[in-house]
Amino acid sequence: MVAESSPRRRTGGRSAVVLMSIRKAVEELIAEHGGDAVTIPMVAERAGVNHSSIYRRWGDARTMINDLATYRLDPDRGLPDSGDLRADLTAWAQELITHYGKPVNAALLRGGAAAAGGSESDCLRDRRAEAAAFAGRPGSTFTDDQIVDKVVAPVIYRVIFLPWTLSELDVRSYVDDLFGRSA
Amino acid sequence: MVAESSPRRRTGGRSAVVLMSIRKAVEELIAEHGGDAVTIPMVAERAGVNHSSIYRRWGDARTMINDLATYRLDPDRGLPDSGDLRADLTAWAQELITHYGKPVNAALLRGGAAAAGGSESDCLRDRRAEAAAFAGRPGSTFTDDQIVDKVVAPVIYRVIFLPWTLSELDVRSYVDDLFGRSA
Incomplete structure (x- = not known):
């Protein structure tokens, strides 16, 4: 599939x-x-x-x-890997915002959204693979689905529909939420 | 025709x-x-x-x-209003899935996504107005932004990019998350 x-x-x-x-x-x-x-x-x-x-x-x-x-988002770049999972996820989420905050990338994403839905090979498949990689790291207590729902989805929603809110966005709250707001 | x-x-x-x-x-x-x-x-x-x-x-x-x-999503319909905010939000989230789970509505949404980004008058503005209405109800401890990020965004992300996951989706976990997983 x-x-x-x-x-x-x-x-x-x-x-x-x-x-x-x-x-x-x-x-x-x-x-x-x-x-x-x-x-x-x-x-x-x-x-x-x-x-x-x-x-x-x-x-x-x-x-x-x-x-x-x-x-456009180079799939060969390395994921943040400092040994601190929370810091790495925050850096990654910030990277998504920086990337899709550029109007040309946001426009490409909207074009990709219009073309999506038919198979798993949409333009965000690499982002989901990255979420799965984070979910598999030591210290993770969450699934890739949870990373997609709590971090990727709100960022992508805002890129597509509310791009002017991205510059004010504090991704730490998204990542903190994954950790159950503890610590 | x-x-x-x-x-x-x-x-x-x-x-x-x-x-x-x-x-x-x-x-x-x-x-x-x-x-x-x-x-x-x-x-x-x-x-x-x-x-x-x-x-x-x-x-x-x-x-x-x-x-x-x-x-397509009738803006004149009433929002769920049983007096139980958690139940009402869950019913509303389920309604979003039922609506956008229909292929024609999902396709319209993808078309709307391609056209979005320029102003706040995108095809999801009524959903955000509904989120704001829920956020203003008695018993709410969350903002409209939090409802958008935690409920609307993951549903819409899945409608656009992963529609085949909708039928298995349990929106209660999204709504529970708004209430801080308590109770």
Whole structure:
């Protein structure tokens, strides 16, 4: 059921340049028009590439946006790992806010939301994998579902619907809540 | 597609009939194509109305979908009010799941998510108004923000990204959490 993310291409040379210009075009167009209004011909024109190479890679605009929305938060970065689980979760939650607080990333996420619902391979699957990694660490008394419900969900809800509230948000209360408000 | 001589005419005459056929067309098209792929010409054709009347009413597809996504959960219905705040919040949360558990409403919400972010008038503003009403009731020790973060956000996150988890969801734990897990 869980679709693997597309195999990471060791990009080099021309295909890396093409991918970079497509990504830049998608980000610009989403920032200008919103994730629901970007089409492959628009992207092809802006990026200066043939639209057939975009269709070949992604099939449709929805899959393209979903894939690029996933990409933006580098899945190869390490998770915070200081040995203090509460501090690590707080740093991670703050990282989510910093990342999705950027308008282009928020717009990509909204585009990803419009494309979601069909399978587990949505643009937030890496965030859920990270939640599962935290849930499995020593000292954790909570499940990945609880991290998703109490930390990921309110951050993502606010990114999508209430982005102007993010700068004031204190993620420590979300993380404290996981620990049952004790200590 | 929709007969204008529909026997189920409602008060409001012709414009109510037109609105009903537009709403039906949008819901069908979103269910078929997703919220990010529905355009005003598609809706006009399906509803059998002139697209200029759609543009006149909403201006663009995004505003139209946002408005219809708001409409679907009847804002005039009463909130649960038994005198037991915990029971009322639980019934309300369950109502959200029942409503958004329907694929057409989930698809409308995803379309609304793609269109959100610009102002507070997104398709979930009525849900936040309801949260504020609950927060103001006697016996409440929590804010509307806490109801949004702990109840609305995880439900909406799951509707958008993990709809197949809704049927198993026990909202009592969300509501219990608002009450500090006591009692």
